[in-house]
Amino acid sequence: MQGNPERLPVVSLAMIEKLFTRIATYVAHLAGLPTTFAVCFLVIVVWAISGPLFGFSDTWQLVINTGTTIVTFLMVFLIQNTQNRDGTAIQTKLDELIRVGKAHNTFIGIEHLTESEVEEIRKKCEQAAKRHDQKIADAAVKKAAAQKHGSKNHAA
Secondary structure, three states, X not given: OOOOOOOOOOOOHHXXXXXXXXXXXXXXXXXXXXXXXXXXXXXXXXXHHOOHHHOOOHHHHHHHHHHHHHHHHHHXXXXXXXXXXXXXXXXXXXXXXHHHOOXXXXXXXXXXXXXXXXXXXXXXXXXXXXXXXXXXXXXXXXXXXXXXXXXXXXXX
């Protein structure tokens, strides 16, 4: 019995990751729909109405507590995965815009700095923006004054 042994499909980490990504994206999308909220609300209403039928027993309470805990536990991971991917995608797009634009390439990768380091950079950017705004305002005042002065000369 020397034949080729039946080969089982090899499940790679990449395949599992792609499957998880598809599931996480789909579930996160479903979780954000108004219909999903309505269904969950309806479940809670049915559970509450059924309280007298079960004498508001410990088992009756345990059913809703267990169900909501399981759903919440799983949703935290799915939603966090989706947010991580979205954040990384947005950051990558911004990095590419910085790279090809006139912005400072030193900003690429600052999301890996500590919170205090990022805050320091943010403050410096705000200060630079204020200085830039002040320069623009000063130039506008000078231009307006020059135009006003120029119009007086034309009137004379």
